[in-house]
Amino acid sequence: MSDADFSDEDERRADYIPVEYEYHLTDGYQAERLDVYLTYRIRNATRTKVQRAIGEGFVSVNGSTKIKASYKIRPGDHIVCRLMKPPPIELIPEDIPLQILYEDDDVLVIDKEAGMVVHPGFGNRNGTLVNAVLYHMGVRETRVLEREDDDASMIYSDAAIRPGIVHRLDRETSGVMVISKKEHIHARLAEQFARRTTRREYIALAWGVFSEDEGTIEGNIGRSTRDRKIMAVLKRDGKAARTDYAVLERFEFATLIRCKLHTGRTHQIRVHCAHIGHPLFGDPTYGGREVHAGPRTRRHRQTVKNLLELMPRQALHARTLGFMHPGKNAQMDFESPLPADMNALLERLRALPGSDSADAPGQAAGSVREW
Secondary structure, three states: OOOOOOOOHHHHHOOOEEEEEEEEOOOOOOOOEHHHHHHHHOOOOOHHHHHHHHHOOOEEEOOEOOOOOOOEOOOOOEEEEEEEEOOOEEEOOOOOOOOEEEEOOOEEEEEEOOOOOOOOEOOEOOOOHHHHHHHHOOOOOOEEEOOOOOOHHHHHHOHHHOOOEOOOOOOOOEEEEEEEOOHHHHHHHHHHHHHOOOEEEEEEEEEOOOOOOEEEEEOOEEEOOOOOOOEEEOOOOOEOOEEEEEEEEEOOOEEEEEEEEOOOOOOHHHHHHHHOOOOEOOOOOOOOOOOOOOOOOHHHHHHHHHHHHHOOOOOEEEEEEEEEEOOOOEEEEEEOOOOHHHHHHHHHHHOOOOOOOOOOOOOOOOOOOOO
């Protein structure tokens, strides 16, 4: 998964459909653990999910639910397992305007606005980028996406939405995305993202004043052990992640940085910046709506409150995307200007004392310094 927001757990499971699996063991079965037996026989089941079902009493052997995952099955056992399956998603083409930066017969490059979800899921069945792309590509009939798993990556990779989404941005992250129009183009673009040969650069406003002009943040990213709905840098497990950053501009209590991704983990920039004590300004998931720097005064708290009203999301914008066009065999690079909310925020910050721009009247409002 690349950057993608998580829904509330109760909402995700509210519409789940119970599915029952029943097995009667005949002679010839060798003794093996109950959880292993069910994992191998139920499509897309994981051992963790099976063990959870056993622990919650959704699995019975010979009518009894008072069993353990380690129970050794034997001939004559009657096993009933009830798992909750996510409901199908209807993909309805919708006439939603797209900000198109480039289009040809093979690809579509757009400037995604903040607030648009990339793919449908729990709580976001309509109004997504997938709905808009299907309509734009001439699809008018509804497509039903059957799933055996609630993992967003299953939705993301399903053939029902291809050709189309190659990579993702968080709901509240704006910026450049490339979309394929043909299956073989999709495969070749996806390979570039997998091999990390694309060029992706983001502009972000982080809390606090960075002491170094540039640096690298490295740390494996996986689901938080404290809260499974968010991501975290983990000492064990997780997937390797690397983010390079360079300071573009310093303000009284925040820093504008340019980030280059070497990997594409879920919430990577947001997690890495929070990990080093510089959460992104406005980020509701990783502490960015709390005061992390500046004087401990009522006036400062009011200033921050006013600025957060300008930025009700994380201040993160996918500014640049470069890739090799599979159909033209040519390098293509695209850039998206900062959206209005980030420009307004930066303009206010530049007017505060202690910023790089406070005494630089020659700088255009809303411009971003290069590095």
